[in-house]
Amino acid sequence: MISSRPRNTAPPSGDVALRELVNGNTAFALDLYQRLAEKPGNLFYSPYSISLALAMTYAGARGETERQMAQTLRFGLPQAQLHPAFNMLDLNLRPPEQKPASEDEQPFQLNIANSLWGQAGFDFLPEFLDLLAENYGAGMYRVDYSEPETARQRINGWVEEQTRQKIKDLIAQGMLNPMTRLVLVNAIYFKGAWVYPFDKESTRDAPFTLLDGSRVNVPMMYLAKDLLYLRGKNYTVVRLPYRDSPMGMTIIVPDEGQFEEVERALTPQLLEEIRSNFSLAAVRLAMPKFKMETSFNLSQTLAEMGMPAAFDRSLADFSGMTGRKDLFISNVVHKAYVDVNEEGTEAAAATAVIMELKAMPMNEVELTIDRPFLFFIEDRESGTLLFAGRVVDPR
Template structure:
């Protein structure tokens, strides 16, 4: 079974596992200081190591730093897309979740390890500016608190949560824990990796709760072991109702042409509205907005026979050109309803992209976490899920890093998306790409 088809998750959760280079434990003379994760996690408060540093809700980060961060994150998102797209089939992932989980890990990186991670992730800001910028971006993305009418569900939901899972009795530097508490709201749960199955179940349960049970079993059996010392996790849940919902009664079975030219029958949704649209040289683009937010889905439909060429051309520059060129158009749109689950182990991919030292016990330097060069990244695990239907979109993702010891409407245009296409879920205000994917077979 293809790696992309192993699991479908609407939200991405980030998991980072650190493993020490030797099984010996270092006693912890005092409790590390970290913020607790939300009480919705279901854990008892006394299981969380508390920091004296609360989450900074007014980080010292300006618009220039924020723009630099978003540009870098999007560059990494599309670099990673080109790597993941080499496998056949549908694709869905959350580059933002992956960047967040690795940013928390990067906070403890030093030397060549730090340099390689920065280059690969396009972290172009110094550490003292990068983490406050991530904090500000997170705060900007959060939806305004609104009270829906009684019995109604919030039309737009976005939950971003971070957590740390450290070995009980293992010493982490207070300044590392304080930095993550202040900028990522990440509390550290105490677990015992000598009982890896129990630790795995607790972490997976936290991810399920943060992603409304859309991401399950993020960490598979065998990933954790008695040498595991730290797992850094990010989880994202997104649910958005279309500003212009499709009429469920108008959905009809219709033909969809696959890349090999064969056809399959899929449920095709229909909508006639004024939407942002662009006819490019060998593609078309439509943007579908979500209620009560600056979020929207950008759908890129290559012309027949041009899918590979357009996919390879996707870049931050092309996306910026699209955003500045499309215009409000009377559109008669048809597109398939689809659902995708994906699962990845990104360790080899990230190493090949330029950060191999982080995965080598002999070379990794995460001394910013413990004061010693005793940890390296054993696994970076990612899962994502998306469900696009007549009402809107639900998506989730999780990432875990496991560390071990060692204008006016124009003339109406008819657009039928009956062939493979690419799509992004982005924040219009900041330009941040939260999710990205492609659909080559919507069945």
């Protein structure tokens, strides 16, 4: 059974539902950040991608499994409103169709793709498949998990294609087996050119102080422009806009010795406070280039955050998918990639409007990001956090 329903491109979702969804997603994104940040090192993930993939799974959850998932994922809307709201948000985030000479010349690219990979011959409820087709544009691909390696290669090939070859081997060998019945995949690819590119000629090695106080040399980029800027209590924030897009990168630079304190204080309220207190300043900015690839199996993390039933063979109730309590989640795999350089940002994960302020910028400030920092790629219009991370060592 495969749904023949087209995606609903005019979902019945109002601003209130959308705001509720984005607020919940942000709260979950930062709950998850605190868990992932417990491990040392750089961090990068796409909270939006994770929420989207889990929302598709949540569509089939019932009973205690559904209740735990809603609480953990901060889904405040009932199912009948949640999925149309996700649909509306997803459609709003997509860039308008552009026809550049080639894809590479397009200054802003955002590709969000969802898919289901079901066992051939295994029946899913038509209403479950319809809901995902209408609200997530997710089609069902049939694979035979009795040949797990062939199935794995097909799914990974799809992810590679959707993320412009940036995310390879999302599903590792041995992760699928003949008992696998369904794999839900979300892939997200983002490429944004800065409104104000850094001058490549100016990039040069400069010292960066690590959390342990030792110093390393890293390629530092330089820019002097009018940017949105905020000096907070124990941190400084700057926002770099992307061309032809409402997206921007918000960089939070904790004061020396304050990194853990600022990181612990990361809440939706803090982000909202930052957004509403930005002002335009003439900023002389120095920031490191960085590139990273990360990989997580989030099953244990999500169970510990409050949704253990979904992962428990004897407790899981996904009867909204099949009409029977015969499925549970075995793995939630997430891989993410980011490359920040002079021209802009390329980011992928599976699973800028220039502000015109009437007042002239008054203050001239200098910000040298020569110590660990946090960063978010977010949509200014909805407040959606597409990507989040921290850089403690740019090398």
